[in-house]
Amino acid sequence: MTARKENSTYTLNEKFITDCDLTYAANKIGGRWKIVILDKLGNRKLRFSELKKEFPYISERMLTLQLRALEQDELVKRTVYAEVPPRVEYELTPIALEFLPIFCQLSAWGKKNKMLKNNRS
Amino acid sequence: MTARKENSTYTLNEKFITDCDLTYAANKIGGRWKIVILDKLGNRKLRFSELKKEFPYISERMLTLQLRALEQDELVKRTVYAEVPPRVEYELTPIALEFLPIFCQLSAWGKKNKMLKNNRS
DNA sequence: TATGGTACAAACAAATTTGTAAGTAATGAC
DNA sequence: GTCATTACTTACAAATTTGTTTGTACCATA
Known part of the structure; x- marks a missing residue:
């Protein structure tokens, strides 16, 4: 949706983080609300x-x-x-x-x- | 640390959210890392x-x-x-x-x- | 004809979070 | 005397998240 540089560290970190089961789950319920x-x-x-x-x-x-x-x-x-x-x-x-x-x-x-x-x- | 408007909705929501046991805990481990x-x-x-x-x-x-x-x-x-x-x-x-x-x-x-x-x- | 309630959407703006690049201090090895 | 090592710090910039304001569609009811 929001355009983003393909291989920015930001994106690489994001991938790394959603590959992990723990953070995959954590992300689903993350954020303030x-x-x-x-x-x-x-x-x-x-x-x-x-x-x-x-x-x-x-x-x-x-x-x-x-x-x-x-x-x-x-x-x-x-x-x-x-x-x-x-x-x-x-x-x-x-x-x-x-x-x-x-x-x-x-x-x-x-x-x-x-x-x-x-x-x- | 970072100055912030005292009674902005942002701050009111933040208070509301750390009053709750669940989100108090969630905030401790929130964020990307x-x-x-x-x-x-x-x-x-x-x-x-x-x-x-x-x-x-x-x-x-x-x-x-x-x-x-x-x-x-x-x-x-x-x-x-x-x-x-x-x-x-x-x-x-x-x-x-x-x-x-x-x-x-x-x-x-x-x-x-x-x-x-x-x-x- | 005007008003009101519900569940939004769009444009904009503020605040926070995350990342980049460069530098520091101390010491021992070469 | 220069370089490498470790665990940072600083100044800056990009990206995302959160909030504000205004507006809309629907139709029933007054």
Whole structure:
């Protein structure tokens, strides 16, 4: 999509990084928003506007951009209902559901170590 | 460090995101390099130059930058030996070690779903 | 006829992240 | 006295990510 120099180190590093299973996975949920969106979606369906309410300051553009990317990666399923006003629902795909236990563990790490850090400050 | 508008949406979102346990953790290992560096470090000590060899195209600047950030977050311990030429060793801290099993699972996800994707293309 | 709600899209702008190239300090080997 | 070695640092530049603002299509309802 975005033109880029073929053999820039930037691109070589990117290739190197998506060849690795670990970073392949990490990239799918990287960036500021993806991981929280997936987590909020959890086991339920949410409409665009409901998702937006979950993140008080996200811009609509960001939200659509992230949802599109997640859809592209087949982590999110988008269902459009031909109604007026429009209704669109988002839900996790089976492969995204597999991330949920991992998110739990990350969350536990976060909780624990955020506490430790606060107690020292 | 870098000045930033106090109440820009960027900053508000950042706050929102580090308040959450999940994204607090995710941020510690986010970006292009941190997660692979931690993973490579695993249970052993590595020198700067040894680490560099693991990533064929990383720039020295990037490597130091990431290592400094990891040190700051107390995920990596840095030991300097007063020799010439200098020797510096890096190793994971106990709280970083707790990430390793999570990396395993992410890696397993990556392996599995990369395969699925390839078989469809 | 005017208004309102939903889920976006497009053009632009700011901020951050990542990479490039060159240089430094100390010392011992040649 | 010059060179090689190691682990950086500095100044700069490119690329990507994130945010702002404005606008649109749809039709039901007032």
